[in-house]
Amino acid sequence: MLRVCWKGAHAAARQCVCGKVKAHPLQHCRKYSTAGDSGSSAGKIVAASLLSVGGGLGGAILYAKWDPKFRANVEKSVPYSDQLFEMALGPPPPPLVLLQKKPIEPLQIFSLSEASKESKQPKDKAKKSDPAPVEAPAAVEEAPAPTAQTLEEASVEAAHIISAIGEVPSVPAPGTSDESPPGHTAAGEECKDHHEPELKERPAEEVTARLAQQDKAEQDALALTLFPTLTAGLEESLGSTAKTTLQAIGAQEAALTAIAAHTNKLKEAMDSETPPDEKSSQWKALNEALSDRTRAMEEAEEALLKAKGELENLRGVINSAKQSKINTARPQILAAEENLHSMIVDLDKVVTKVQTAQTEAKIVSQYSELVNEAKAQFQQELANITPETQANWKGLSGKLSADDLTSLIAHAHRRIDQLNRELAEQRVREQIHIEVALEQQKLEDQKALERAVVSTLEHSREDMRLEQEKKAQEVREVMEAEMRTQLRRQAAAHTDHLRDVLKVQEQELREEAQEILNSKMMEQETHYRRLTQEQLDTFTLDMNAAYARLKGIEEAIDSHVIAEEEARKAHQLWLSVEALNYTLRSAGADFPTEPLEGAVGVIKENCAENEFAQALATAIPEESLSRGIYSEASLRARFYDIRRLARRVALIDETRNSLYQYFLSYLQSVLLFEREQVAPPAKLAPEDLDTFKLLAYANYSIERGDLELAAKFVNQLRGESQRVAQDWLKEARLTLETKQVISLLSAYANAVGLGTTQAP
C-alpha cells in the first residue's frame, strides 16, 4: 500500500509539473491502508479503492474549500476540476495579483525579437557587420574626401581669383569711362555756359565795341587813306569850283559889263543923234559891243556852265564825302558846302544881274529892234518907195538921189506924222501902256521877285540848312565828344568787364584744361594700371593655377600616402583580427583557448588611433583576455551535462529544496518522456517557461548552432536548475560576447580593408 501511496504521490507530482496525466492531488497521503491484507477479495479491493477515491475527492474538495491556493493548483492541473469545484463550492475567490506575471512579459518581448530572427550566428554576424561597414566607409571616406576637398578648395580658390580678376579691370574702367565723359560733358557744359553768358553779354557791348571799332576803323581810314583823299578831293574840287566860279562870276560880270556897255552903246546909238559917221562907228562900236556882249555872254555862259558843272561836281564830291561818313571831315564838308553855297549865291546873283542886264538889254534890244524894225520898215518903205536903192542902209547915204530923198522925206514926213499920231496914240495909250508896262513890269518884277524870292528862299533855305548842318555838326561834334567820353567810359568799363570776364574765362578755361588734362592723365593712368593689373592678374592666375595644381598634386600624394597608410593600418588590423580569430581556434575540447590578451593587445597597438577598434578591443571581457574562452563545441558538450543535471533538479527551488524533493525531482526527470529537441516558438508563452521545455528549446537551438538562443533559454531557468546552469551560462555569455566583439572587429577590419582598397 505504501507503493500505491508512492505511486499516487508520484503521479500527483508529475501532474503538478507537466499537467498531462490526470492524477490525484499532491497531498500527504493520509490514507493508511493496512499492509499485507492479501487475502481481501476483489470486492473489498474495489470498495477500498472506491472509498479511497471518494475519500480522496472529498478530501480534495474540502481542502480546496479551505485553501484557495490548492484549489487553483488543482484547477490548473486537472482539466475539468474547476467545473467540479464550481459545482461543489461555488465560483472561485478572486485571484491574487501574481507578481510572477510581470517578468514574463518583457521576456516575451525579448524572446519575440529574438525568436523572430530564427537566425544562425553568421546571420547575426552579417547583421552586426552592417553597422560596422557603414561606419567603416564613413571612416574610409574621410581619407579620399580630403583630397577631393582640397582639389575642390583649390578649384574654388582659383575660381575666386578668376572672378576677382574678372572684376578688377571692370572696376576702374567704368570709373574712367564714367568720369571722362561727365568730365568732358561737364567741361563742355561749363565751356558752353561760359560761352553763353559771354555771348549774351556781347550784344550789349557789341554796340560800343562796334562803335569803337568804327571809331578805330574811321581813325584808321582817316589815318590811312580816305581822309587825305577826301580832303584833298574836297579841296581840289573846292579850289576848282572856286576858280571856275570866280571865272564864271568874272565872266558874268564881264558879260554884265559887256551887256551894260552894249546897252549903253545901244542906248546911245538909239537915243543919241550923232552924226552919221559917228553912227557907223557907233554902230561898229555897237556891233563890237554886241559881239563883245555875245562873246562875253557866251563866255559867261560857258563859264557858268563850267562853274555849274564844277559846282555839281563839288556837290557830288561833298555828297560822296558826306556819304563816306567820316565825321571829322564834316567841318571841311560844311565849309565846302558853305563855299559852294556862297559860290552858288554869287553865281546866282551875278546871273540875276546878268539876267536883269539881259532883260534891260532885251528891252533895249527890243527897242533897238523895234527901231531897227521901224528903220527896216522905213527902209522897206523907202525901198518900196525907192525900189532902186536896195543897198543896206548904212552904205546908203552917198547914193541917194533927190527922188529918193524926197520920197524919203515924204516917207519920213509921213512917218513923222504917223509917228506923231502914234505918239499921240501912244501918249494916249501911254497910261495903258504904262499900266500894261507897269503890269508887265510888275509881272516881270514879280517874276523877278519871285525868282529872287525863290532864289533867296532857296538861298536862305540853303543857309538855314547849312546853319542847321553847322549846328548839327557842332551838336554832333559835341555829342560826339560826349559820346566819345561816354563811350570811352563805357569802353573803359567794358575793358574792365572784359578784363574780369577774361580773367574768369581764363580761370575757367584753365580749370577746364586742367580738368581735361587730369581726366586724360587719369585715363592714361587707369589704362596703364589696368594693363599692368591685367598682366599681374594673368600672372597671378597662372601662378595660382600652378600653385593650385601643385597643391592638388601634393594633396593627392598626401591623400595617397594617407590612403596607403590607412590601407596598411587596415591590413594590419585585419591581420591582427585574423590572429585573434586564429587564437580562438586554439580552444581544445575541454580547455579554453589561450588568453586572448596577446592578440587583443596587438590589435590595440595596431589601431591606436582607431577609436572604434579601441572601443571594441576594450569591450572584450576581462576573463576572455586573461583566461581565454571556451569553444562552442565544448560548450555544446557541456550543455548536455547541464541539461541532464538541470532536468534532475527541475523541481528544486527556494520553496522546495528538501532531499525528498530532490528524489522526486530525480524521479520526475527519469520518468518524464519528452522530445529532446523542440523548436522554440516565435513567441514565448508563460507555460513555455517550464524547465524541460526550456531545455528542449535550448537543446534544439544548440544543436542548430545557435548558442545565443540556447543561452537565452537557459537564462530562463529558475531555481536549482538555474544555479546548476549558471557557470555554463556565464561561459556561454563570455564566449558569445567575445565572439561578438571579434566578429565586429573582423567585420570592421574587412570593411576598413574594403574601404581603403583603391580601385585600379
Next chain:
Amino acid sequence: MSEKELGQKWDHCLADSAIKFGTGLGLGIVFSVVFFKRRTWPIVFGTGLGLGMAYSNCQNDLRSHYVLHSKVAKEQ
C-alpha cells in the same frame, strides 16, 4: 563549475552519510554490545541516528543556498 557543485555536494553527502551511517552503526553496535545486551535497537537507532544526521546534513548542505542568513544588528 556550478554543475559540479551539485555533484560535489552529493559526493559529500554520500560520504557524509556513509561516515555517519558507519559511525552510527558502530556506535550502535558499541552501545548495543556495551550497554544494551546486544539488542538490535541501538544498532538500528544508531544507524537511524547516523542516517538521519546524514540526511539532515545533506539536506542542509543542499539547501544552504536558499537559506536566508540573518544577522543581529548590534545596538548602537
